[in-house]
Amino acid sequence: MAGFKSSAIDCGVVEAVQTQAFDVVVIGGGPAGMAAALAAHNAGAHVAIVEREQHLGGILRQCIHPGFGLSHFKQELTGPEYAQRFIDQVRATDIALFLGSMVLGIDSAEGDPGTGKTAGATAVHTVTLMSPAGMLQLTGRAVVLAMGCRERTRSEIKIPGSRPAGVFTAGLAQRYINIENLKPGSRAVILGSGDIGLIMARRCTLEGISVEGVYELMPYANGLRRNVKNCLDDFGVPLHLSTTVTRVIGHDRLEAVEVSQVDERLAPIPGTERIIPCDTLLLSVGLIPENELSVAAGVELDPRTRGAVVDQSLQTGVPGIFACGNVLHVHDLADNVTTESERAGAAAAAYALGTGAGAVPDCELTVSPAGIAGYALPGRITAVALTKLNFRVRRPVDAARVRILAGGVELFAGKVRPFKPSVMESFPLPAKVIKQALDLGASKIVLSVDPIEEA
Amino acid sequence: MSTNVTETLQFNCTTCPSECLLTVEVERDANGAVVEVRSVTGNNCPRGDKFAHQELTCPMRVLTTTVAVSGGDEALLPVRTAEAIPLELHAQAMALIRGLVVNAPIRMGDVVLKDLLNTNINLIASMDIE
Numbered sequence: 001m002a003g004f005k006s007s008a009i010d011c012g013v014v015e016a017v018q019t020q021a022f023d024v025v026v027i028g029g030g031p032a033g034m035a036a037a038l039a040a041h042n043a044g045a046h047v048a049i050v051e052r053e054q055h056l057g058g059i060l061r062q063c064i065h066p067g068f069g070l071s072h073f074k075q076e077l078t079g080p081e082y083a084q085r086f087i088d089q090v091r092a093t094d095i096a097l098f099l100g101s102m103v104l105g106i107d108s109a110e111g112d113p114g115t116g117k118t119a120g121a122t123a124v125h126t127v128t129l130m131s132p133a134g135m136l137q138l139t140g141r142a143v144v145l146a147m148g149c150r151e152r153t154r155s156e157i158k159i160p161g162s163r164p165a166g167v168f169t170a171g172l173a174q175r176y177i178n179i180e181n182l183k184p185g186s187r188a189v190i191l192g193s194g195d196i197g198l199i200m201a202r203r204c205t206l207e208g209i210s211v212e213g214v215y216e217l218m219p220y221a222n223g224l225r226r227n228v229k230n231c232l233d234d235f236g237v238p239l240h241l242s243t244t245v246t247r248v249i250g251h252d253r254l255e256a257v258e259v260s261q262v263d264e265r266l267a268p269i270p271g272t273e274r275i276i277p278c279d280t281l282l283l284s285v286g287l288i289p290e291n292e293l294s295v296a297a298g299v300e301l302d303p304r305t306r307g308a309v310v311d312q313s314l315q316t317g318v319p320g321i322f323a324c325g326n327v328l329h330v331h332d333l334a335d336n337v338t339t340e341s342e343r344a345g346a347a348a349a350a351y352a353l354g355t356g357a358g359a360v361p362d363c364e365l366t367v368s369p370a371g372i373a374g375y376a377l378p379g380r381i382t383a384v385a386l387t388k389l390n391f392r393v394r395r396p397v398d399a400a401r402v403r404i405l406a407g408g409v410e411l412f413a414g415k416v417r418p419f420k421p422s423v424m425e426s427f428p429l430p431a432k433v434i435k436q437a438l439d440l441g442a443s444k445i446v447l448s449v450d451p452i453e454e455a
Numbered sequence: 456m457s458t459n460v461t462e463t464l465q466f467n468c469t470t471c472p473s474e475c476l477l478t479v480e481v482e483r484d485a486n487g488a489v490v491e492v493r494s495v496t497g498n499n500c501p502r503g504d505k506f507a508h509q510e511l512t513c514p515m516r517v518l519t520t521t522v523a524v525s526g527g528d529e530a531l532l533p534v535r536t537a538e539a540i541p542l543e544l545h546a547q548a549m550a551l552i553r554g555l556v557v558n559a560p561i562r563m564g565d566v567v568l569k570d571l572l573n574t575n576i577n578l579i580a581s582m583d584i585e
Contacts, residue, residue, distance in 0.1 A: 054528070057582075064533035064581060066517045070472055078519050080533040080582035084563045087583070178521055181530040206520060206549050225476075226469040230516060233466075234542060333472065 017128070019137040022048045022096065023352040024345070025127045027103050027293065028146035030058020031334045032325020032341040034086040036144045039345030041093050045352055048096040048138050050103050050129050056090060057083035058148060059171070060334065062178045065199055067226065071335040082334055098138070101131040106143055106297035108318050125297075125320055141352035142320045144344055145294050145308065149287040149326040151196075154248075157285050159191075161247040166254030170196040170284040177203060185280030189257050190214045191245045195223040195332065195422075197284025202231035204282075211237050212276055215259055217244045217266055220396050224332060224422055245281065246273065254279050287330045297321060304375035305329040311380040312387045313347035313356075314340070322348045329377055329390065332424055343388075363438055370405075370448035372397065372419070381445065384438070387429040389447055393419040397451045402427055405446040406437035416452050458485045461493065466510065468503040475499050479507045515539035518548055522567055524584055527559030533581040534567050540574045548572055559584045 024040040026033045029051030040047045055061065060068070063079030070076055073085070090097070107126040127138045151169035168176075168184055174196065176182040188204050190197045193216040201211045214232060219242045221228050232239050240259070246268050247258035256277045260268035289307040291299070299308045299316045307328040308316040315322050324344035325337040350356030361382035367389065369376040374394040381387055393400070402414035402425075411433045419425065427447070437445050461482045467474045480493040495507040509515060517539050521531040540548065548571055557567055561584045568578040 061533075061582070064519045064521060064535075066519060066535065076517070078517075078533060078535050078581045081535075081563060084582050178533065179529070179531060181521075181523065206545065225467040225474045229467055229469060234514075234516065335472075 017135050017137050019126075019139060020048070020096070022046050022138055022140045024048075024142045024144060024348045025050065025125065025138045025140035026144040026146055026345070027106075027127065028058065028148060028325070028327070029053070029056040029097070029099070030146065030148050030325065031060055031083065031086065031337045032148065032327070032344075033058070033144070033146035034083075034090050035338040035341035036146055036322075036324055036345030036348065037095050038086070038089055038093070039342040040142075040144070040349040040352075041095050041345075043346050043349035043353070043355075045142075045349035047093075047349075048098060048140070049090070050098045050101050050127065050138070052100070052102045054100050056087045056097070056099070062171070062175050063199075064178050065203070068334050071333070072338050079334070086338075098129060098131055098136070101129045101136070103127055103129045103293055104135075106293055106321070108297055108321065123320060140320075142322060142348035143297075144341075144348050145291075145299070145316070145321065145323040145327050146325050146341060146344075147290045147293065147327045149289045149330055151283070152286040152288060154283060157283070159245055159248055161258075162250055164248065164250035164252055164254045166250065166279050167248060167281045168283070170194075170200045170282045173280075173282050174200055174203065177207060183207070183209065184282075185209060185254075185278075187212065187278045188280040188282055189245070189259075189276055189278045190282045190284060192216065192284035192286070193218075193221040193223050193228070193239060194284040194286065195227050197282060198223045198227040198231040200282055200284070201237045202235060205235045205237065209280070211235075212278055213238045213240055215240045215243045215245060217262060218242070220421075222422055244268065248281065249275070254281055257281055287326065289327045289330065291327060294321075294323065294327070299323070302375065302377075302379055304369065305377060307377075309379040310377065311382050312378050312385070313383075314344040314378070315347060315351070320348075320351055322351075329375065329392075329424075332422060336424060336426075340390075363434070365434065365437060365442070366444045368444060368446050370446045371403075371450040372400065373447055373449040374421070376447040381429075381434060384434050385431050387431075387434065389427045389429050390424055391427065391447055391449065392424050393421050393449055396420045399452045400449050401452060403446075403448045403450060404429065404433055405448060406442035406444065407440040409440060411436050419449060459483060459490055464511075468498060468506045470502045470506050471500075473499060475503050477503055477507050479511065481511055514542040516542045516545065518545050519581070520549060520552055522552060523556045524561070525556050525558050527561070527584040529584050532557055532561055532567070532584055534578050535581050536571060536574075537577045537579050540571065540576050544572055544574065552578065 023045035026037045060079040060083035068082035173184045246260040249256040261272040308323040322344045324341040365381040377390045404412040482490045519535045565580045
C-alpha cells in the first residue's frame with residue numbers, strides 16, 4: 001500500500017485529494033475508537049473517527065449476548081446496548097464521522113514521506129482513506145489506532161485434511177447468524193474454548209443448530225468461567241479438554257472431523273482418534289491485533305502481544321500515534337477496552353493540543369515480563385508517576401504472586417492468589433517503585449509472576 | 456423419614472466479573488428436589504449467596520436473540536429480555552420469537568413483545584435501527 005501511495009504522489013494525483021484538518025484522528029469506530037474519540041473531544045480536541053463499516057459499534061454489534069457494562073455502567077448490558085450508549089454520546093458531539101471508509105495508510109513524515117523518522121513536536125500525521133465519496137486525507141497532530149483484532153484461521157493452526165466448505169471462524173459464524181440472517185450449518189463442532197466459541201455454542205443451540213461438543217487443546221477452558229457455565233453447562237454441551245481436531249473430512253461440504261486426545265506436550269495420541277459427523281466446524285482459536293496500518297506507519301510491535309510497544313500514556317514509538325483496545329492487546333472485557341481507550345484519547349488530545357505534561361521524558365525504562373507472565377504493558381515508562389501495568393499469565397495457577405524487580409532487586413511483592421490466562425490482569429505500579437528503580441540505576445523493570453509451591 | 460441426602464456442589468457466581476467459586480451444600484429429597492440450601496461459601500459478597508439460592512431453585516438468565524426487521528438498514532434487530540427469565544423457558548421463548556418481524560425505525564429499549572410467556576418481562580430492542 002505504501003508503494004501504491006508513493007506512486008500516486010509521483011503522478012501528482014495527491015494534489016487532487018481533498019484534505020480535512022483535525023487535532024486527533026481515530027482509526028476504528030468500535031468500543032475503543034468511540035471511547036478514545038469521546039475522551040479526546042472532552043479534552044477540547046477536534047476529532048474524527050474513520051470506520052470501515054456503515055455503522056459505529058464494531059464487533060459489539062454482533063455480540064448480542066449479555067455480560068457487558070458490569071464495571072463501566074454498573075449494570076449488565078448486551079453488546080449492542082453497550083455500543084448504542086457510546087454511539088448516542090458520539091452523535092451528540094461534533095466528532096466528524098467517516099463511515100464506510102477504509103484507511104489506506106498513515107503518513108507520519110512531514111514534507112518527505114521517504115524518511116519516516118522526522119516527526120517532532122510540529123509533525124502532522126496524514127491519514128489517507130477511501131470513502132464512499134472518493135479518496136480523502138485527514139490530518140491530525142495525533143492519531144489513535146483502534147482497529148481491533150482478527151480471528152486466527154484454520155491456516156494458522158494447520159489442521160490437516162481436505163478443504164471443504166463449512167469451516168468458519170466462530171466470529172464469522174456469529175456475524176452470519178446475528179447480522180446477516182444466514183445459517184452456517186445444521187450440526188456443528190467447535191474447536192477452541194475461547195469466549196467466542198463458548199458464546200457460539202449457546203447461540204447455535206438456541207437457533208436449532210446442534211452442537212456436538214467443544215474441543216480444547218489445553219487441559220483447561222480458555223474462556224471466562226461465566227461463559228462455560230451459561231453457554232455449555234446450561235445446554236448440556238460437552239467440553240472435551242486436551243482434545244483437538246486432527247483432520248477435516250469432506251469433499252464439497254464438511255462431512256466429519258477427526259478428533260484426537262493430546263498428551264502433555266500437546267501432541268495427538270495415536271489410537272485416540274474419533275470421527276465426529278458434522279457439517280460445520282467453528283474455530284475459536286485466538287485473536288490477533290490487526291496492525292498492518294500500524295506497521296506501515298513505522299510503529300514497533302511487541303512480539304508477545306502482537307500490538308504496539310507503548311509508553312504509560314499508550315503512545316507508540318512514533319510520536320503522536322497512540323494505540324488502545326484490541327489492536328494493542330487482546331482484552332476479555334469491553335469495559336476494560338473503554339477504560340484504556342479513554343486514557344489513550346485523553347493523552348492524544350493533550351499531545352495534539354500541547355497541554356500534556358512530560359513532553360520531555362522524565363526517564364526511559366523498559367518493562368519486561370518474567371515467570372509465567374506472558375506479556376507486560378506498557379513496554380516503556382517515561383514518567384515517574386503511578387502507572388497501570390497490564391499482563392496476562394500463560395497458564396493457570398492456584399497460587400502465585402506478582403513481583404517487580406529492577407537491577408536484580410525485588411522492589412515489590414504482591415499477595416499470593418490464583419491467576420488464570422483468561423483474565424487480563426491490571427497492576428498499579430506506584431511512582432515510588434519507579435523512582436527506586438531509577439535510583440538503582442536500572443534501565444529495565446521486570447514484572448514477574450511467580451508460582452508459589454504449596455507448603 | 457431421613458431419605459434426604461446432602462450434596463456439595465461447586466459452581467461460579469456470574470453476578471459480576473469476579474466470578475467467585477461457590478461451594479454450596481444442598482439437601483435434596485428422594486426425588487432430587489431441593490429441600491434446603493444449607494450453606495454457601497466462597498462468595499466475597501452477599502450477592503453470591505442470593506445467586507446460589509436462585510440457581511438451585513429456579514436458574515434465571517437473560518435471553519438474547521434477534522428478530523427480523525422490515526424496512527431497516529439492518530436485516531436483524533438484536534433483542535433481549537428486559538430482565539432474566541427462567542432458563543427452562545428459553546427454548547419455548549425462542550420458538551415464539553422466531554416468528555416475529557418488526558418495522559424500522561426502532562430505538563434501543565422499545566418493547567418488541569410484551570409480557571413474554573406470562574413472565575411479566577418484556578422483550579426489548581438492544582439497538583437503534585434506522
